[in-house]
Amino acid sequence: MQEVLDYLYNLERFGIKLGLDVVNELLIKLNSPQNKFKSVHIAGTNGKGSTACFLSSILESSGQKVGLYTSPHLVKFNERVKINGIEILDSDLVRLTTKIREVCERNNISPTFFEFTTVLAFLYFAENKVDYAVIETGMGGRLDATNVLNPEMSIITNIDIDHTKHLGENKEVIAIEKAGIIKENSLVLTAEQDSKIIEIFGGICNEKKSKLCVLDDEFEIKLISSNLGGQEFSTTGKMEGNFFIKMLGEHQIRNAVLAIMGARKLGVSQTEISDGLKKAYWSGRLEVIKENPLVLIDCAHNLAGIEKLVGFLTGIDKNKTLLLGTSEDKEISKMLKLLVPLFDKVIITQGNYKPASLEVLEKEVRKYCSNVYSYVDLKEAISKGLELTDEMLVIAGSIYLVGDVLRHRNLFK
Numbered sequence: 001m002q003e004v005l006d007y008l009y010n011l012e013r014f015g016i017k018l019g020l021d022v023v024n025e026l027l028i029k030l031n032s033p034q035n036k037f038k039s040v041h042i043a044g045t046n047g048k049g050s051t052a053c054f055l056s057s058i059l060e061s062s063g064q065k066v067g068l069y070t071s072p073h074l075v076k077f078n079e080r081v082k083i084n085g086i087e088i089l090d091s092d093l094v095r096l097t098t099k100i101r102e103v104c105e106r107n108n109i110s111p112t113f114f115e116f117t118t119v120l121a122f123l124y125f126a127e128n129k130v131d132y133a134v135i136e137t138g139m140g141g142r143l144d145a146t147n148v149l150n151p152e153m154s155i156i157t158n159i160d161i162d163h164t165k166h167l168g169e170n171k172e173v174i175a176i177e178k179a180g181i182i183k184e185n186s187l188v189l190t191a192e193q194d195s196k197i198i199e200i201f202g203g204i205c206n207e208k209k210s211k212l213c214v215l216d217d218e219f220e221i222k223l224i225s226s227n228l229g230g231q232e233f234s235t236t237g238k239m240e241g242n243f244f245i246k247m248l249g250e251h252q253i254r255n256a257v258l259a260i261m262g263a264r265k266l267g268v269s270q271t272e273i274s275d276g277l278k279k280a281y282w283s284g285r286l287e288v289i290k291e292n293p294l295v296l297i298d299c300a301h302n303l304a305g306i307e308k309l310v311g312f313l314t315g316i317d318k319n320k321t322l323l324l325g326t327s328e329d330k331e332i333s334k335m336l337k338l339l340v341p342l343f344d345k346v347i348i349t350q351g352n353y354k355p356a357s358l359e360v361l362e363k364e365v366r367k368y369c370s371n372v373y374s375y376v377d378l379k380e381a382i383s384k385g386l387e388l389t390d391e392m393l394v395i396a397g398s399i400y401l402v403g404d405v406l407r408h409r410n411l412f413k
Contacts, residue, residue: 001090011113018143023115033126043137043178044157047255054259056134058276062268067125067133074403081121118145142180156190160304191215191258248286251308284402290412294392299399306335318391321345325401328356340368348374349381351400
């Protein structure tokens with residue numbers, strides 16, 4: 001198994017190459033598995049994975065066999081590819097990787113890591129005859145490797161600034177890239193609230209003779225109750241009812257309602273929707289991993305995500321310690337200006353992928369907090385965080401950091 005993972009991760013030497021030529025060529029050689037199941041395609045800046053999780057759980061509750069493809073993983077590669085919540089087995093991962101690798105070598109095809117894993121997921125779903133596959137884009141939309149699908153429905157969660165090197169420097173340009181998943185004569189759903197971005201989506205839908213459905217045009221949402229065990233909310237509009245989700249944060253309610261809207265368009269009943277939402281859980285998103293002291297991990301890794309995290313934390317009246325690591329390519333100054341003032345103490349460390357240097361982070365953190373500690377070793381950082389925390393420890397700033405922390409979950413016992 002390790003040999004397979006080494007091969008897959010070594011494909012990252014090809015970097016990020018946006019475009020569909022390679023993935024199309026490889027899929028054709030494998031008899032176009034992406035055409036053998038119904039799909040829902042999800043793009044957006046934040047909330048893609050949570051929305052995909054909600055919708056796949058709902059579809060499973062309706063009796064469907066449902067594939068789910070998301071990225072990146074937190075702890076184990078197998079998390080990326082699931083059927084009815086069950087991760088792909090190591091044996092299937094080895095078998096499919098060997099099969100695809102042979103096709104690549106025989107035909108001189110050189111896919112990137114994400115292109116290869118996307119093809120692997122599609123092949124796995126086709127082999128297992130799923131009824132639906134809920135597919136999350138990797139980064140963009142128009143040139144994303146997943147954009148070879150002809151889905152039943154396209155969903156764009158929201159648009160914000162991220163991955164500017166590849167997608168563009170402003171929201172309008174990024175919106176056009178993400179909207180590249182919109183197909184001719186199709187159904188498009190969005191939870192976007194910016195009228196300019198909605199207008200862009202509407203224009204593209206008009207050109208492609210597709211129907212755009214905007215969450216706030218179809219539903220009104222009211223929070224009923226919220227605690228660390230989950231949230232209850234009600235909707236009125238296209239569907240009236242009360243619903244419960246385990247995930248925390250008001251932004252997750254919007255993700256859940258976006259999934260509700262999608263499920264309704266696919267003909268799922270209210271009872272099945274309610275059951276699916278109750279079961280859905282997405283690790284690393286405002287997740288409590290220890291109760292005394294309270295330890296909360298969150299995958300907020302860009303400015304929009306940090307804003308959501310800050311909004312959630314502002315309502316919690318506890319002394320807070322922060323364990324922080326970010327990727328080097330994010331808006332670090334803006335993110336930390338919002339986040340750090342909420343904390344009395346900050347421990348700085350690094351995730352395993354593209355980490356910002358401790359020196360860069362410490363310089364920014366000290367603008368807002370004087371109690372700062374730096375550790376290259378994550379275990380030492382975690383130990384220090386638990387030592388300093390009397391009420392609440394928050395771990396955030398990078399998806400990769402959260403994944404690394406979950407690998408050391410035993411330290412929180």
